[in-house]
Amino acid sequence: MSDKPVNLFAKWQVKDGHLESVLKLLPELVEQTRKEEGNLFYTIHQSITDPNTIMLYEGYKNEDAVAAHRASEHFKAIALGQIVPVLDNREAVLATQLY
Template identity: 55%
Template sequence: MEQKPVYVFAKWQVKEGELDTVLNLLTEVTQKSTAEEGNLFYNIHQSNTEPNTLILAEAYVDEAAVATHRASAHFQDVVIGKVVPLLAERKVILSTRLDLG
């Protein structure tokens, strides 16, 4: 069975007063995540109307690459250990692109 790329969309609602800290931490996470062999892209977006809302759009070559990313030291130490406690809410969706045309 052919492995398809996996797209990850995460919506983070950052606690009031913690945005600068989270953005600084994301600098390291972005650099290390994009260097991963299975990473296709890692983009951070900020809501135009709610500055404390961040959307992460990521893609990996397959599910194994997602698992490798989630097991990495930078994900565990920085995202789980340092960023998640600064979030009021975190929602993550894993998806596969549909080719409908």
């Protein structure tokens, strides 16, 4: 695995009727993720034209830090356990910065 910083761009499409519950879970997910040793930043955005579209922009020291995030208890409990079940779609792209 590379030791280069890695960014993650994710798009969540929340099912109708579940947006408020997802929005209530996000502060804890953000707080816990930002405490991770390998996390550089973790921001969450909401679409202006479709409030059910949530975009995540995350930065990690390297791919190992991404793996540690995905293995964390808060990711498993909040993201996988409570948010993913109420999503219509979930996309994620890992990328390294070119310029």
